[in-house]
Amino acid sequence: VVLDKMPFPTPGDPLHSARMRAIDDEGESSFGLYMLPLMTLALKQGFGRLIRRASDRGVVAILDERLTSKSYGRQARNDLPPARFSRNFKDVHQFYQHSSSSSADFGLNVFARDEVDGFAWRWQLLRLQDGKRDSAHEVGAFPDAPEAEIHALLAGLRNLTSRITGAGRATTDFGVEVRCSAATVARLQDADDTVVARAWRKEGARWRQLTLLAVEAA
Incomplete structure (x- = not known):
């Protein structure tokens, strides 16, 4: 599964915009209380598309540096299902070598x-x-x-x-x-x-x- 960015809701969507505005009007943070939970849920759904059974294995690539550079990204990562995280492409290569019969370089x-x-x-x-x-x-x-x-x-x-x-x-x-x-x-x-x-x-x-x-x- 490849995600080109962290899947935040679109702020311009009328429904999301109205809900965020209502939270902000109450003096709360719509980003923390609304956007982040929805983004984290979408990330978990991405994992769910790949891992459906206990025996399933695979790679989820999230092409967004905010997952490690921002505190909310690190928190979202901690909320994901158990997995080995890496920023080294070689680890992906080794995973596929170990999980398949291919020894291709x-x-x-x-x-x-x-x-x-x-x-x-x-x-x-x-x-x-x-x-x-x-x-x-x-x-x-x-x-x-x-x-x-x-x-x-x-x-x-x-x-x-x-x-x-x-x-x-x-x-x-x-x-x-x-x-x-x-x-x-x-x-x-x-x-x-x-x-x-x-x-x-x-x-x-x-x-x-x-x-x-x-x-x-x-």
């Missing part, structure tokens, strides 16, 4: 879409331990979107290979999780002795782990 997202002059493809490379990323994109003549995604996939892996070997390391020390469409996963898994199949097998031998994950665009 990098994530490679590939995309393709049909345009007038061909298929636009893009790869996005993420270093999972800290979230740092890079990307590249082009438009080319491909028969369909899976072929364009495969082209992006191979281009992204070549780029990552050059970075790793340029730093004096071996690609066999690293794992990569490739996120692409289900159609692309099927194309790579069903390919027999084709150029694409040979290129994919060759890449697979270069890495400690190279896995495919089907992710459909929203």
Whole structure:
């Protein structure tokens, strides 16, 4: 679950505005008595969307520094369900490594879409331990979107290979999780002795782990 900010009610909402004004007119703090409780409730609901059973595990990312820099943010955090809090992205990476079978060090997202002059493809490379990323994109003549995604996939892996070997390391020390469409996963898994199949097998031998994950665009 990702929250881009602390979910305070909108002050401009007529209902919220009237209730806040009534509290202020009585000499009380509408922020402390009205806004904060509603915000904390919304935060708890965010946790509830993720954790529904005792066995559930996950990450709630709250992208708002007020959660630690403001006293009301720290209080709201203390009112949340028990959880381990961290501001270190590496902890998120370690959580996913421990809770899944993936030992990937990098994530490679590939995309393709049909345009007038061909298929636009893009790869996005993420270093999972800290979230740092890079990307590249082009438009080319491909028969369909899976072929364009495969082209992006191979281009992204070549780029990552050059970075790793340029730093004096071996690609066999690293794992990569490739996120692409289900159609692309099927194309790579069903390919027999084709150029694409040979290129994919060759890449697979270069890495400690190279896995495919089907992710459909929203």
